[in-house]
Amino acid sequence: MAIVNLQNVTYKYPLTSSPALRDVNLQISEGEFVAVVGPNEAGKSTLCYTLAGFVPHFFKGELTGTVEVAGIESHTSTLNEWVMNVGLAFQNPFNQISGAKYTVFEEIAFGLENIGVPRDEMIGRVEAAMKLTDISDLADRSPYSLSGGQQQRVALTSILVMQPKILVLDEPTSQMDPIGTREVFGVIRKMAEQGMTVVLVEHKVEWIAQFADRVIALKDGQVLLEGTPGEVFTSPILEESGFGISRYTSVARKAQQIGLWKKEGLPVTLDEAADGFGSSLPKGERSGISAK
């Protein structure tokens, strides 16, 4: 059963002449972890806003086609109905933080307060969510005193605590340190395994390849490619169209041209690359390469 169903969706922001999304068709199943990639201005954020109901309810503009998310249809609903189903983390965490709360703990409780969750339950849920994203030690800090990466963790936690059916994340790790990024990908993966549907906009190919089920490549508001991370990220179309690819793929492509990559298909992850290059290297003791 598709929990997200977009059919022939075209959308134009007010006062603009060309559409930000063009004839997009997209089905996402419950519990699926879908990554959206593409160059800047491909329509990635607009797609996030559409899934979260901000398009058209907040941004207005001109939407045609069908947008159905968790059983609610865009044209016949209000934004209030959407927020209970879909959680959106903005690209810039600064835009997300309410400005009405003095501590991180209160900030994360903000959404729950607004929907009238009882105090005891609220405290428990906030504590659990903070533990999940490993920010318990920030509880008493002001959200504005945090570094960019810490703010992003707070923004993500304030969405997770709402336990939405669908989690829409617009570059949630852009300001995070490398291992922190991997950890957050792990948390998102766990959410998906627990049945949450995840749509993630990201540039970090290595982690998408390792954690996501499916990749959608957008360009100029259209779906250019769709498939497993392995299928999409090794497609030659992608590099030509200005998409980022992993260093494993690009170095293997070069090695292939000089006969040093013999496997069929190109690697996307470290494991695949190590496997492919390792098997083309002769076994045994050798100088230049130390024996394991």
Next chain:
Amino acid sequence: MKIEISNLHFTYPTGVEALRGISLAIESGEQVAIVGQNGSGKTTLVKHLNGLLRPTSGEVRIGGWDTKSHSVAKLARRVGYVFQNPDEQLFSKNVGMEVAFGPRNMGLNGDQIQSLVQDALLMTELSDKTETNPYDLSATWRKMVALASVISMDTDIVIFDEPTTGQDAMNIARIANVIKTLRTRGKTVITITHDIDFCAENFTRVIALSQGKVLLDGKANEVLGQEEILAITYVEPPQLTRLGKRLGFTNTVRTQDEFLTELKRGKSEART
């Protein structure tokens, strides 16, 4: 223009001790990347280089000037600083005026301003956007405007705070080009980055900070190969460095060329 930092400590008014005894020297024309965990003090450190922050104790000298006794306006002639978020530094009506603002404030004449602006716009590929309001541009191009508005000041030292955040592959390549051009002109470039592959491909020296202290400082290959120590500050070696290690290469590799060289060497030596 040499940067000398000695025993620098900084505590924010909130009581957060962000820098805890940093000493380092950066020579003229060096290309330095600063990496490290969120909250490790990277931004706090670079804000000391143009006087936005002053040491709680210790000393920062820029070409001999003690930042404690020179104004930010004065230091701005020596150190350019591109903020992490371009929206924090853009305010002019159009791109041309934005990029001219810095040199104009330095009291240069019209011709000099004009030539610096043209040069900065060319380097950042913005020449066709001079009349556009920065806020009518996409985030990608606003980033380039922020870069241009600092490059036009022609300072000896240029600092970029996370220049690749949220940028696509094409714009990251553009930014790498800007850094390359500055390098050929002998500028000192200091860049904070979490993009460790970008760091590997564009910088020769890497400083890793952890909890307000220098954890590692050295040649890029030496620092980026130290997987266990980097993990303390939540940094992982670049993709190709990790792959090289997995394949048992004796030398640490950073770039595609280095990787392929080691790969060929391993094969040919094994064959003989």
